[in-house]
Amino acid sequence: MPAPDLLEALLHSPLIHWILGLSLLAQLAAAAMAFRLTRISGWYVPALLMTLGLLAMALRRALGWYRLVVVGVLPIDLLSEALGLFVSVAMWVGLWWFYPLLKSDRHHLKMLTALASVDALTQLPNRRALDILLEYEWRRGARDLHPLSIIMVDVDHFKAYNDAYGHTQGDNVLRQVGRVIRRLARRAGDIPTRYGGEEFLIIHAHTPPELAARLAERIREGVERLNIPHASSAGGVVTVSLGVATALPMADVNPKALVDAADVALYRAKDGGRNQVVVAGGGLGLEI
Numbered sequence: 028m029p030a031p032d033l034l035e036a037l038l039h040s041p042l043i044h045w046i047l048g049l050s051l052l053a054q055l056a057a058a059a060m061a062f063r064l065t066r067i068s069g070w071y072v073p074a075l076l077m078t079l080g081l082l083a084m085a086l087r088r089a090l091g092w093y094r095l096v097v098v099g100v101l102p103i104d105l106l107s108e109a110l111g112l113f114v115s116v117a118m119w120v121g122l123w124w125f126y127p128l129l130k131s132d133r134h135h136l137k138m139l140t141a142l143a144s145v146d147a148l149t150q151l152p153n154r155r156a157l158d159i160l161l162e163y164e165w166r167r168g169a170r171d172l173h174p175l176s177i178i179m180v181d182v183d184h185f186k187a188y189n190d191a192y193g194h195t196q197g198d199n200v201l202r203q204v205g206r207v208i209r210r211l212a213r214r215a216g217d218i219p220t221r222y223g224g225e226e227f228l229i230i231h232a233h234t235p236p237e238l239a240a241r242l243a244e245r246i247r248e249g250v251e252r253l254n255i256p257h258a259s260s261a262g263g264v265v266t267v268s269l270g271v272a273t274a275l276p277m278a279d280v281n282p283k284a285l286v287d288a289a290d291v292a293l294y295r296a297k298d299g300g301r302n303q304v305v306v307a308g309g310g311l312g313l314e315i
């Protein structure tokens with residue numbers, strides 16, 4: 028078969044019809060998707076330009092298909108070229124417009140993510156971040172077979188402090204306690220967080236109970252040494268109580284159980300008279 032006849036036969040084959048049709052459909056689908064982006068605030072003009080560009084591309088494809096397959100060669104090249112030019116210009120302008128929008132969106136997203144993970148008062152990771160970090164360290168500990176310790180810190184008689192000195196002064200105390208914790212829990216693998224209210228939680232990765240207890244005791248001393256007057260406190264200054272719990276992480280155990288164990292230890296420290304460290308024993312069926 029001579030080459031032009033072969034080309035002719037190919038162009039009329041069902042397979043080519045299908046491929047041309049498919050790519051036309053794909054272009055229409057892309058145009059529809061671009062059109063949906065017009066709903067995003069600030070994206071209307073670039074998304075509309077992209078839609079028009081893609082629609083023009085689809086139209087050009089449809090015309091080309093019509094010209095080649097159905098009618099034979101028709102003198103519509105000029106129209107086709109004009110459409111081609113429009114496609115390129117609309118797509119490029121749309122993309123040029125889109126790029127800074129996408130960039131600024133990424134920037135905002137980063138900022139929002141950071142804001143959503145950091146406690147505004149103490150600048151420590153917040154509860155939301157803690158859940159993610161704890162899960163991560165727990166899995167890492169389970170993989171490497173390293174113990175993980177948790178230290179729970181709670182400011183003593185904080186309600187009385189707020190009542191006596193005011194909420195703003197109370198905020199100031201939380202900021203200072205947060206600073207002490209950050210200064211002392213600075214070893215790689217230490218993650219100090221604000222658990223909520225007047226409670227802080229430190230993830231102490233790769234750490235046996237003795238070392239965690241030592242850090243807890245240093246934090247207790249550090250807060251006491253701030254010498255912030257507190258009339259309702261036994262020593263006359265702001266103090267903290269601390270609960271410590273350690274476990275060998277296991278993939279099938281929820282790390283929340285370790286937090287609960289530290290919480291129980293903390294309440295024993297409160298019951299024992301406050302301004303002290305209590306280390307949890309047992310729990311989770313592991314050496315703690």
Ligand SMILES: Nc1nc2c(ncn2[C@@H]2O[C@H](COP(=O)(O)OP(=O)(O)OP(=O)(O)O)[C@@H](O)[C@H]2O)c(=O)[nH]1
Nearest residue numbers: 181182183184185186187189194197198224225297
């Ligand atoms: N200033 C300030 N106070 C807070 C903040 N978050 C929680 N609180 C206060 O912390 C107090 C906690 O009181 P309680 O849970 O009764 O505990 P407590 O008075 O410290 O008593 P113990 O823990 O038993 O020593 C409440 O009065 C809360 O309003 C905060 O961000 N800023």
